[in-house]
Amino acid sequence: MTAGPPLARPQPSGATARVVDGLRRAIVSLELEPGTKLDKAELTQRFGVSRFPVAEALNRLKAEGLVDIRPQSGSIVSRIRLTDARENMFLRRALEGEAVAYHAKHRSKKLLSALRLNMRQQKAAIAEDDHTRFHGLDLELHDLFISLVGYPRVRAMVEGARLSLDRARRLLITPRRIALTYQEHAAIVAAIAAGDPLTARTEMSAHLDSVIGELEDFAKEYPALFDGS
Template structure:
């Protein structure tokens, strides 16, 4: 139940600020109210749901401040991860990444935004999988839900094409054995996504819990680019 509702929130089937109707969910999934209430409590702890006494539950608005922090964590970990695997990777890794890239291009060709998003996540997971550092991957997983729904807000045909190019530069760095080049490409990729998210948040502040701060303080959504 928790996974089903989390997926609906992350994929924006349940949108930021939307009221969650327990009755509708119970009827649709054929369950009682108890497991739904239990799932919502778990999602509240993850920052995906707001539960207001006597007023019901709503999908949490995205906090750009949280996104900034999560993306900084990812930037540090993923740049280091790609540096570690470069020059010390198997042929299987490069072949798996190349295959993933072909799937990404196929998704772009048919404008499959959700498909590309899934292959995007897989691209990064492949790199972490090669390290076999489960704790590092666990940290990334813990930041993913709120990041994923924020990133889905900026899925456009232009962003899809840009992502393909950024991933290709990361792969090129790995294949060439140039750790600094690969790490720089990963940092540039995350910087690019973050810059677009900040711009989107400024133009669509109503979707964000701290949207007014975005409007009032030009320095609120600062991010260490570079």
Template sequence: MKSAAADPYGALQKLQGGERSSLTDAVAAALREAIVTLALEPGMMIDKQAICERMGVSRFPVSAALARLATAGLVEVLPQRGTRVKPIVIHDIRQHLFIRSALEVEAVRGLASTCSEATLAALAANLEKQREAVTGGLRHEFHLLDLAFHEILLDAIDLPRVKEIVATSRGALDRARQLLGSPERQIQTLAEHVRIFEAIAARDAEAAARAMHGHLDQVVAELQRFAGERPGLFEA
């Protein structure tokens, strides 16, 4: 995780001139990326002037962008103090993981009896790339492959609305996932994915459901441990 002690605004790029609305969009996108990747850490007070200077914009698009991010639950306004990056709320994480577990556990339970050879081949290829990413220490690539593994499973059940709901909950977990990107956690995630794949390949619906349930439960357990180490990043 990137430390806010280094320049927390270093990843923000200077913008070219444009319409006020497009500048707001660009500032909001850049700040969201910085928050999700933890360049701007949970609990950190936001320096609007530093953002203006770094991105070469006036205060209006910065304020408008922060208002959008407040609506999205990524920042919050503290009366008489200013705006800060909202701490990660453990209760919210549990709710989104509950949603994911309810849907993805049932997805793999059903998929175990209907999975095509093409889907199994796609999962196997994805897992091989995950192994390569773990071995090579490619954190970002592993993150993308992790997402792709779950996408393959959800595409295979062909229920677009379910996939949409899962995607929304997964997006709300972006910051938390960044905290769990250690090499050790990646090795564990790969092992959990392998168990899910092997259960589906064996056409064992209950084993697949248990493997997915255990995989998502581990996220909560890891976050609880991390919250004990870095309590300033979290709210109960």
């Protein structure tokens, strides 16, 4: 009996997920900037996989709005869509505003302790000029607002909206924006500690509006990184 061709070696389980993870981090961190061409051959070498997991990963990232696949010209890192940024910020404003109002009504000792620790760490990161650390603490603070409400579906919705905005926000990491963000965070935390739901919600809205306003100004200065108005 003649032996058939050797069977293709299956990819290790999770190969596609590994490529998705790695590419997503590179895109969100702006290691791969908007408009960057994604060469499949280079990606197979970078991640040590065959072309199939790469193609699957690109399709998944397309569904997340991070990659554009163009049949005639290949795949590129998608440009930041301001309409998507506005929609995601609208969602965050509604849910995070409600979350901080909830916390102001309940004034959990556990939450207040965690918020005060986070604010001290933010201040230290500013003093050390550690932008990466500050960004991580910024994300941690907003997650505290949502996660300690205790509704997993709400947290998942906010996390999805935040992830879509993350690379856009990284464009705004400047000493001025960091100083403003710290002040805005401090106002939100103070309103929660004072048991003032209305002010907490108002300060959260002002904080998120400030970020989207700066993003729109940035888009006018660097239009090549953005898609749409």
